[in-house]
Amino acid sequence: MAPVAAAVTRVLITGFGPFQGVPNNPSFAIVSRLPSTLPNNIEIYTHPSAIPVAYHPTINVLPDLYATAKPDVALHIGVAEGRKYFAVEAGSERGNFDLIRDIDGKNFTDAEGDAAWGNAAARLNTDIDLDSTITKWQTRTADFKWPSILSRQMSVLGALAEQKVDVKASHALSEALGEKGEDVSVAAPDPNDEVRWSDAVGFYLCGFIYYAGMVQKSVQSAAEASPQARVGKRDTVFMHVPLLLTEEEIGVGVNVTTELVQSLVETWRVQKAG
Template sequence: MAPVAAALTKVLITGFGPFYGVTNNPSWAIASRLPATLDNNIQLIVYPAEVPVAYHPVASIIPALIAEHQPDVALHIGVAEGRSYFAVEQSSTRRSYEFVQDIYGEVFTLEEQAKAWGDAEAVLQTDLDLNVIVDGWQNGTLHMKWPFNIGGRSTSAGQPVEVVLKEDIMETEDVRWSDNVGNYLCGFMYYMDLVEMGRSGAYKKRDVAFMHVPLLKTEEEFQFGVEVTVALIQAMVDDWRAKGRV
């Protein structure tokens, strides 16, 4: 007897636009290159534009996307300029966004936070099991090869590029668990979606994650980022389905 096909799983994806010093944000470069579907009945709902690195657009876009699409899982992507690895973040904190200006010179006041988040806890975590997910993510990326010098990775002086491309296979620490989403728009977006998915997602669970990517710059690196992201999405959906929310 043929195996029963998995029920459709909808995954919401976003990527950020330019901000200080980053004119081509790799988070959007990756999101915009993702396919519409993945194997095993996974549908990717990619927000069709760069999300501005600004509080009020995020505070408007995220609740509207969840209300419209009722995603099963969400993944938001941002860039961490100083990192040479990919990381999925565990939690986000309700911070003092009234003091940190966005790209438009605006802040998100305490009054606005109270209206948007009510009495939500100061620290919110994903309901996905990131330890299990990262294990699956690492296994799913072991066959991949890093483009040369991606995100600051380099090899010994004089080593030819073709040797790097042949031998620089990903290691487990190249994709990893983290709990350092930051206190700017990455942390703000993650906290916003953790609140909203807990309120109005398809299962009222915080089945959402935030991934930081290195400062990818070339088309080859962007395509590599797509492969790494697809592997993460598949691991996230596997965990979500294993919890029986299908």
Template sequence: MAPIASAITRVLITGFGPFSGIPNNPSFGIASRLPSSLPNDIELIVHPYAVPVAYHPTLNAVSRLYSEVQPDLSLHMGVAEGRTYFAIEQTSRRNVYHIISDVDGQVFTPEENEAVWAGQPELLSTELDLNAVVADWKNRTADFTWPFSATSSDVMSVNDVQWSDSVGNYLCGFIYFAGMAEMGSNGKNKKRDVSFMHVPLLKTEEELQLGVDVAIELIQSLVQSWRSQRTS
């Protein structure tokens, strides 16, 4: 039998900063509005600064945070500008970050990739049970309503939270892969108990508050599933 989870579950949270066309990144807008704790003995360790949309600073931040915080699980967040729903991502690829330059005009070269992640597979997937997580997340958000005006391009249907496998080949995919590689190598249980949520391009305070509520329910779902996995 797996060890029983400790009374307090520690969850590391990050959000990204601005990049081209996104001066106010809602992922950090959500992260910065989260409380320090939630019911059911959940402690949130929210990184107090937006993670730069840049490969090398992100890699350094991930390495430092996982070492210092030693979280039980983590939730990284980023924006998906064209989406009108929240999504938790399944997998991330390794050697695709030399294609798009970051806000510093840099890429993460194949040579750097090999130096940092030698031995890692091309594709990493979270070890969290996202099927169980999404089912519970949908139930928890079933009564939520979308605050945008009801236009065909803006409206979000009630309970529109989803599983996805399209994290992309920019900083969202990069931080997700880096987190899974880091926790899988150095975490408390050496398991990839890492997650990534894409959020829509939320702009108003009302929209951001919805994002906070959605994130809180996702965290509750993640922790519930994580605890169940550890005690089964």
């Protein structure tokens, strides 16, 4: 008897638009190049435009986006300018989104957070098993030919300078967004890994969409309550990508992302069956 095919798993994926120091955000460049389906009965629903790097437009779009896509798994992607690797973040914290103003010159206050998220915990972690996911992801990308992303910091700075970007301000912002210690509750990453886990999502729009997305996924899961539903589960993750500049690098980013999606879905299916 032939094995029963897995049910279709739907994955929502978003990327961000430009902000200070990043006029061409590689997160949306990747999202815009993803296929609509992958092997193993995976459907990809991509938001058709870049999410603005602004708090209120981001939180306003999420309810309709999740309601329309009805994802089993959600993946939000952003850029970490100073990094030289791809990383899935463990979680995000609320209460710090008033530290840095967005591209509209606004922040997101604690009072707005209380109104939007009620009594949700100060910190939320994804409910998807990261140890399993990262192990699969590293195996799937083990034979990748990595472009020179990971050793061209000076050329990145030169490119930014040519675009008349305030490099000093850009890097100061980058440091403010995500310099936190790694969470030892997950196996420590090897510093040589091109794909890995992290716990430094930061307090800007990357951390914001991750926290808001986990809350929204919990709401969606609870609304779908049935014997088969993972009620209230935060099946949402966030990936940081390096500052990819060339088409070759964006192409690698697309391949890395599709392998992450496969890894996430495999892990999610095992968790759901369990």
